[in-house]
Amino acid sequence: MSDDTDFVALYNELGLDAECSMLHFKHAYRRRVMQLHPDHQRHPADISRLQRLNRMYAAALEFHRAHGRLPGASRPTPVPEDEAIDAVPFVDVPSPGVTPAFAASARAWTRESEPANDVDIEAGPAPVTGFPRRRRYLLMLALLALVLYWWGAQKTSIPSLDPAGPGDAVSPGLGAPDVASRLTVGMDDEQARRILGEPDGEHAARWDYGPSWVEFRCGKVIGWYSSPLRPLRVSEENAHAAAAEVPHC
Known part of the structure; x- marks a missing residue:
């Protein structure tokens, strides 16, 4: 060699x-x-x-x-x-x-x-000790999306002081006061006016609504007549308080 x-x-x-x-x-x-x-x-x-x-x-x-x-x-x-x-x-x-x-x-x-x-x-390629740049970028986007979602959920769960703001309206029957929508015996004249509206003719003892009418005594409803030609917002067409229920002024 x-x-x-x-x-x-x-x-x-x-x-x-x-x-x-x-x-x-x-x-x-x-x-x-x-x-x-x-x-x-x-x-x-x-x-x-x-x-x-x-x-x-x-x-x-x-x-x-x-x-x-x-x-x-x-x-x-x-x-x-x-x-x-x-x-x-x-x-x-x-x-x-x-x-x-x-x-x-x-x-x-x-x-x-x-x-x-x-x-x-x-020894082969060096081991990967961290996320590649693309994976780190996607991870940051995912974390940002989670933070924004959490922040939005917190914002909508806190009631706003603005009456017109979303989520602040109270649905009927959920904490709202029970307001009468029909005339009843014993109701005062202010409630009657709010339900029936302004009468065509108003007297101390009687309000006229066309052919219908409502009777008062001492400012309280004691009876009415609801004509089919102009029905009133009442529970029945005719009502009259019993003598024991009529208030004394």
Whole structure:
């Protein structure tokens, strides 16, 4: 086995095994290149090691093109549909007099190619720790609707001081005073006037309503006659108080 096809050494260099995915393989290569690059600020440069890594990486890709799997893998290693196998460029080993502009471009290339925040790809997507924005929006609308409904119910349940306001009218028979609607014996003249209206002719002892009439004594009704031609609002056509019921002035 030549030094360029020592795939065991390649996997050890990248910290992977032969059964890894192509996505992990490419990302591990990017990370290791930047660690070995002369412009890396945290590790000393190792140009010879970087050159050997490039050769082993190229040999591994060539093996994948020929066999559909990475060297040493027991099953095919598919390439993601949205990424061609040649999408990861090789990093040329710079000369000792590398310029700062090259270092800046290399760091930008690393930021674009690396997963965000160094998330471990094998660990899967980060768990959802909160409601998505749309669900939070719908929840806020539902809470607002409940508050408005409760506020409306409270408003309609409190009686208004406005006599014309809704819900304040008292239905007949529900707490309303019992007001007589028909003439009865013993009723005073004010009640009689309210029920029958103004008479055609008014005397101290008798009120005339056309052919009908009402008799009074001491301001109290003691009898009446209700003609079919002009009926009065009475319980019966004719009524007369008994002698014992006639008031004495």
